[in-house]
Amino acid sequence: MEWSVNRESDKPIYQQIFEYIEEKIAYGEFPPGSRLPSERKMAEQLNVNRMTIVHVYDELQASGLVERKKGSGTRVSTHKWGILPKGVTNWRKYIEGGSFLPTYPLIKRIRDEAKVMKDGYNMAGGELSTDLFPASFLQASFNQHAFPSNLGYVHPQGHLEFRETLASYVKEYHDINVTSSSILITSGAQQALYLITQCLLNPGDAVAIEAPSYSYSLPLFQSAGLRIFALPVDAEGINPDDIVTLYRKHQIRMIFLNPTFQSPTGGVMTEPRRERVLEIAAELGIPIVEDDPVSLLSFDGKTHYPLKSIDKSGNVLYVGSLSKVIASSLRVGWIMGPESVINRLADARQQIDFGLSIFPQLIANQFIQSPEYPKHLAFLKQELLERRNEMVLALNEYLGDKVEFSVPKGGLFCWCKIKQKVDDQKLVEEAIKNKILFMPGSVYGSPNGYVRFTYARLQREAIKEAVLKFAKVLDKV
Amino acid sequence: MEWSVNRESDKPIYQQIFEYIEEKIAYGEFPPGSRLPSERKMAEQLNVNRMTIVHVYDELQASGLVERKKGSGTRVSTHKWGILPKGVTNWRKYIEGGSFLPTYPLIKRIRDEAKVMKDGYNMAGGELSTDLFPASFLQASFNQHAFPSNLGYVHPQGHLEFRETLASYVKEYHDINVTSSSILITSGAQQALYLITQCLLNPGDAVAIEAPSYSYSLPLFQSAGLRIFALPVDAEGINPDDIVTLYRKHQIRMIFLNPTFQSPTGGVMTEPRRERVLEIAAELGIPIVEDDPVSLLSFDGKTHYPLKSIDKSGNVLYVGSLSKVIASSLRVGWIMGPESVINRLADARQQIDFGLSIFPQLIANQFIQSPEYPKHLAFLKQELLERRNEMVLALNEYLGDKVEFSVPKGGLFCWCKIKQKVDDQKLVEEAIKNKILFMPGSVYGSPNGYVRFTYARLQREAIKEAVLKFAKVLDKV
Structure with missing residues (x-):
């Protein structure tokens, strides 16, 4: 209201x-x-x-x-x-009808709170703080170009010029070889996952997702009537052999992975495991959907190339977006994969929304080609690194004996295991009372007692205060 | 490719x-x-x-x-x-899996042809010709405003400021009373219809649509598993009593109407029928989805107010868009209706694409409030009127004894009945050979022998040539 x-x-x-x-x-x-x-x-x-x-x-x-x-x-x-x-x-x-399940109550509770909370500490939503958006860069590069005079419907796969730019972009940044005709521009990674689950799978199909994972929090898997099976994540990512087990037991038809700076754990799948996962998936003929929103946000200078870059069998559908590196409200994402699959998804997508507006595509097209874009990326990584450092310091200082965590080497999230026994729901409610928001691990399919903190949304000074406040909340419950 | x-x-x-x-x-x-x-x-x-x-x-x-x-x-x-x-x-x-049916082959054939055809005459797709888009106006009003610094996720229902502008806009242009919290911004009318059919109806539900109608050409009704029943359209629109008959026989759960300058017939439902339709729908408790894309494009100075403007029971979901009055590639549309319904649709929509990009919303928000917008509308109406006149002249001259049609008083379409017996498929193929595109009536649920011509896409001189060419094609088949 x-x-x-x-x-x-x-x-x-x-x-x-x-x-x-x-x-x-x-x-x-x-x-x-x-x-x-x-x-x-x-x-x-x-x-x-x-x-x-x-x-x-x-x-x-x-x-x-x-x-x-x-x-x-x-x-x-x-x-x-x-x-x-x-x-x-x-x-x-x-x-009450229809095939869409409502958003999980606990997530809705946190999102609703985020909308109205004033002077609070938001460590929940996975987006950047206002000062990290390149608004003036975007506008400057946009204003240099005239609007195209033809504002009719764009190609079902997206604006051609932008798809050509993207093909060069993923070659340069991710070592992925793709041509414009194998790219579908989507409204962020969210729509990419929606299209894949709705158009390529049938109700009752079994799929495998990481445990814990962001995918677990998406009702769209359940809305599509899919059965979900877990690939547990350890410090090196998922265990490739688990795929074989799940395939034998449940005939899984698709695997959803987020190999680099995973949400929520922040972890990176090791190279030997990446290669093995590709081998196994190819051997079994199971497609992999690779979600790769933040691999560019690496803090230690190391580049993590996507599975797609070493996949020669066409088994990987690569999903990316500009939400975490430019701005979430741009709503620009993509799927890259076999042309026949892209055509099918593009046709279904025409029925859903007749394609993405040309304007975010023009803005993104101009910005990612501009000399300002690498500068922006460098600034963003430096800022996030400093915030991560601040959070690590604060966690050690205020919660050193109460939580366990690995220092994330990139991305937006720090994943903590709380040593004491704790009820996620109660912890969330107590935190909200104290104007702190975070995501409880249970929404990602973890047992109770894990939390995902975002350091991307708070200024450095606020991170310290937020962690201190959280420590007090933890003492109370 | x-x-x-x-x-x-x-x-x-x-x-x-x-x-x-x-x-x-x-x-x-x-x-x-x-x-x-x-x-x-x-x-x-x-x-x-x-x-x-x-x-x-x-x-x-x-x-x-x-x-x-x-x-x-x-x-x-x-x-x-x-x-x-x-x-x-x-x-x-x-x-081959998934719940989406592919686009109808004949429509796909025409669309694919439209993409590659050079020097042809496109009277098929329902969009404006390049010179009718207000590209420079849009850019001028957009460049006057700084991008907002907060480019984080927008409200699930759409950018608040734009929804407030839209509430005033529909009051001014359509005499509709609505507040911003009862508006959902969509990716055009297409997404509005998708959300309504997917979220408010269940597979097996019966719905009523006009016959012929644009809705008939949308595979999304079938994809959602709906049973479709016909409300035949005559010169005054649908017959309200037919609703009662369909309700008794099939328990229809929703009615889809396009009362003003209907696609494909170009007709306008009369006021007495509008009132009666509302009475009957209210009495039976059946919601009406009113699709209203072109009512502003009236040629004779007459304003046709939507059903929504005289609906006091909250039975009407009003669907509008800027695709036909500004540009289809803007992808800005909306649903207006009871708050509880809007909330439900907004929640489901988060799962599909996490909302519309903020940029088309900013552009539309600035343009429809600017003094340039009414000027653009006046220009657009004048241009379309002249093109309609040209088409009517050409039809009378070259096809006077072969087709019957009513002169459309607004909108984009002229609907013709061919007097001789003709096979739609053959007519389309022969026309394509001669570089002419139109939509055959059968894709809208008509019997063979009807065609929908768009006069919005061709320059005046080209309209005459196109109709002459069509006359020759008709002679051949």
Whole structure:
């Protein structure tokens, strides 16, 4: 709810709120029979005293606009779900249908909190802090070029010029050989994974993902009706032999890997394991989906080349994005793989959204070719390295005897095992009370007692404070 | 295939093509066992003599890279689909899976032709010609504003400022009352329809669409497993009583309507029918999805207000977009409806693509508020009116005794009934031979013998030529 009370108005606050709700009822935005937020919640959302809302709801009831019943809250009159009168759609029945599962409650809880929290410490979401976005660089390189005069539908696989640039880009940065016709531009890596799970797999299919992994937190695997099996991750990545075991037992049809600076563990799969994984997958004829969002953010000067760069069998679908190296709101990602697969995904994608807007493609195309881009990358790595150092210092100082962790050599995340026994849900709630956000390991498929901290979102000074605050929260639970 | 032969190179053409294919095989873009295009097709795609390709394929076979068999074409060696050896993914099995139906062959045929056709007459696709896009206006209003410094993920429903602008926009142009929290920004109307069919309906549900209608041409209804029933359209739109009949017979759960300048017929539903449709839908509790892409493009000064503007029960989900009034490659559309529905769709949408890029939203936000926007609309309407007049003149002159049509009072399309008996498929193929593209009525659910012409894509002079050419094609079949 983004409307807010105008405190400078002559109109009393309760009157403003009354009219706001009345209007939403009249517009059909709160349809007959729907439930209004509780008084407490509405008061919080609108940042007013609870008694004001009690007053408003009383007035709404008096005017016949809502009905109130003990235990079932305040509802828009005069209709109730279940015994719905004629004249209105039972929207709840529609909302509960469809094939999409809702976002996991704990993740939704943290995301919702992140939206409203003021003066808090966000170590949860995997994105960069505002000052790390190259907004002025982007604008400068964009303004140098005229908009193309043809703004008609772009090619189903994405803007051709940009795909050609990307082919050179992945050659230069990742040693991947690909031509423009084997690239599909997507709305970030999220859409890439959505298309792959929806178009290349069938409900009931078995797939393997790393445990823990970011993939585990995505309801899209479940929404697609897939059965998920775990490839446990250790300090060297997954164990290639586990693929064989899963294949024999469950006939897994696809493997999802994030080999470099993995989310959430921050780990890097070793080279011998990479080679072995490719060998095994090729031998079994199982495709690998390689998610590679942050491999450019290496702190020790070492380059980690993707599986795709050493795959000669065409078994790897390579998924990348600019979300973590430029900006998440750009929404530019890609899939690279066999032409026949790319064509199929591009055709399905036309049905979903008719392709990505040309503008983010133009902006990305100009920026990644500009001399500013390598400068930006160097700046970004240096900043993240300093923040990581700050976090490592703070973890050692305030939590040295309470957590175990490896120092991440790149990426955005630090993964900690809490030595004491702890309930993830309680830890999250206590942390929220203290204005700290982090991601609990359980949403990534870990047992309770692991946490993923992002150092990319907080300034250096704030990282120290946040870890200290977290230490106090941990003492409490 | 976008690679092309370099005719200025010293390297022989067949050698260039050989290396191109060799590279694609090496990269895994043509995986082992996959079939290469036929010699004829490859020659066409690369715009070379067929004998050159015969030579290349001979060389590829000699080098062991491909295998050729009578009747089954040329395949990358040494593996075949079906009896696939170890070491490679059987991609075909994956491509044929998933829940997405491919685009209808006839539509794909026309779209593919549109991509490669040079000096032809495109009266098929529903988009504007290059000169009608306000590229310089867009750029000017965009460059006046600094990029926002925060380029992190935007709100799941879309950029707040843009949603607020849109709320005023639909009030001003369509007399629709809505607040920003009841708006979801989508990637065009296509994504709006995708989200609604995927998230609010279940496989097996019955829905009603206009006959003929653009919706009929969308495989997304079938992909979602919906059963589709017809609401025949006459000169006044659909007949409201048909809704009751369909409801009794099939328990239809949703109605899809395009009341103003409908695609493909160009017709407008009359006001009494609009009121009656709303009454009936409300009485039966069936939601209406109102698709309204072109109602602003009225030629006779008359404003046609959407169903949504007179709906007080919250039964209408209103779908709009800027594709036909600004540019299709902007990819900006929206759904407006009850907050609970919008929240559900926004949550599902996060799983699909994590939201629309902020840049098209910023560009649209700035342009539709600028004084240039009404000027652009006026220019666009005038241009389209002149092109419509040109088409009507040409139809009367060259096809007066062979087709029947109503003069469209707005929008992009002219819908013609051919008096003689004709096979749509044959007509399309003969037209393609003569470099003319149009949409046959059968893809919209009409019987054979109807055609949809777009006058938005051709310059005035070209319209006359195109209709004359079409008349000649019609004579032939």
